[in-house]
Amino acid sequence: MKALDARRENEGAGRIERIRERANWMRRRSLQMIYEAGQGHPGGDLSATDVLATLYFGVMRYDASAPAAPDRDRFVMSKGHCTGALYTALAGAGFFPESELSTYLRPNSRLNGHPNRTYLPGVETNTGPLGHGLPVAVGIAIAEQIDRSGHRTFVLTGDGELQEGSMWEAAMLAGHRQLGNLTAIVDRNRLQQGARTEDTNALEPLADKWRAFGWEVVEIDGHDYVQLLSALDRPASPRVAPRCVIANTIKGYGVSYMHDQAGWHHGAPNAAQYAQALAELAGIEEAGVEDQA
């Protein structure tokens, strides 16, 4: 079965190199999408890219040619506005042609500003308004808990998104039902659209909140592939605590003028900024290779 082949590929030697290569490509390609479209959410795309690259190219079992296969691992993008990261991951994984990324945000494109499962393969549920993805992921995980079919569910949430009450309704139920097949990753870049999360409606002590809702919490550097793999790759265990991975990330990671800047939540670089961004991304790509060596 292809899914199992993909799994072997994901597990084989060179896994981290593969994730890194894919993540580098995703960053460049998503910025290109945003530059060409003239809009997007580059800050959150760049904070989330390493998480998605690790999941799609190092952890998850799926067959891109059979996106509805019942036993596939699921990924739900709760922070649905970060389509630059999601679409490059899905295209890179083969759910649709990479060339289609050039249609991003164009009239009638399948690549909406927010993902739509009814016409884009690989999207599990439509998101966009915040506070929806985690609750849907909990439902998917409950279905697996009933069937014991072994698939896993991963969901990436924004940190600002955790101000939505529906997230905690879902977190409470996941803890109560001990959904050991569910992993929620918080993209903890500490910025929401307008300001710092802690200046807006503070989330801390965030790990304690998740623990109080019955979750196991792992805090990691969300740009470190070794830590990401260790936190994300676990089997679907019945009746143990669901896992929350607080991935400490940098909004706008890899592009100096976007780094940790709320102002780059949405927007698009101009030509000079785009050229600078590509040059800087090439820099971190080389640095990454040196780190490994």
Add this chain to the structure above:
Amino acid sequence: MSAAPPSAPGLFDCRDAYARTLEALAAEDPRVVAVVNDSVGSSKLGKFRDRFPDRVINVGIAEQNMVSVGAGLANGGKIPFVSGAACFLTARALEQIKVDVAYSAANVKLCGISSGVAYGELGATHHSIEDLAWLRTLRGLTVIVPSDPWETAEAVKAAAASGQPTFIRISRMPVPELEHRAPFQIGRAEILRDGGDVAIIAAGTLVHRALKAADILAAEGIEARVVNMSTLSPLDEAAIVAAATDCGAVVTAEEHVVRGGLGGAVAEVLAMRRPTPMRIVGFDGFQPTGSAEWLMERAGLTAAGLAAAAREVLSRKRG
């Protein structure tokens, strides 16, 4: 929660048909599950839970999560029947119904229990008389308002088989079993009584009242057509246009506000395709406390009230 409605011989609570049918479906199909918001009792799913304990997902008092969890269960291959008081299910979780169910085309069955003014005495917080206006605008969401126990059972079976996002509005107000003339089909209206002077297009608990109104009118020499519009979306526009063409005067009747529900749907069709004198009978905004029957009488949602509405619209009939 209020006490059980008064029972009378020959009158039924549609929740019983709902629960019975769902249990039978679950026995046949392991994909059928129930999702509730601490509403096992009010949805009458106690027997279902006893028989299929692993297939009742009780999310507690959390309607937004209930609907989203339903969408997730559908993603996982289940056929979830998400059951809760219609007032909370539809209002509290409207964005979840819009995005996770309708827009995502998730195979979720939303069952609004004790709809309309069934919880009369509990007040406007517990009345669900705006739900049809909200839900029928959501493209892709089938909206069914069964008129009696048989149609409730048929609607539940049809929804389970359809693969489509569906809302079923289930009443607890006692209604009789009607004499249906055709098999139930989603999206098809049923003419329960033919007539050419005036058409009464009704849904849910108003259908049997419309039939009684037709009896009253017949005694006066007025022949009323009674149309059971049990599906609001997709709407049987042909049946509406035919009723207007054949009768030249239309009354609509629903346990809902007079804006945006069945009357609004019929008016949209007729304004564009066959302008016809109309009366929309329903509630005018938030209702006071009082028994369901008292509220219905007050709004003219009785046989006598519908007959009076028919006479009024007949006076405006052209020609």
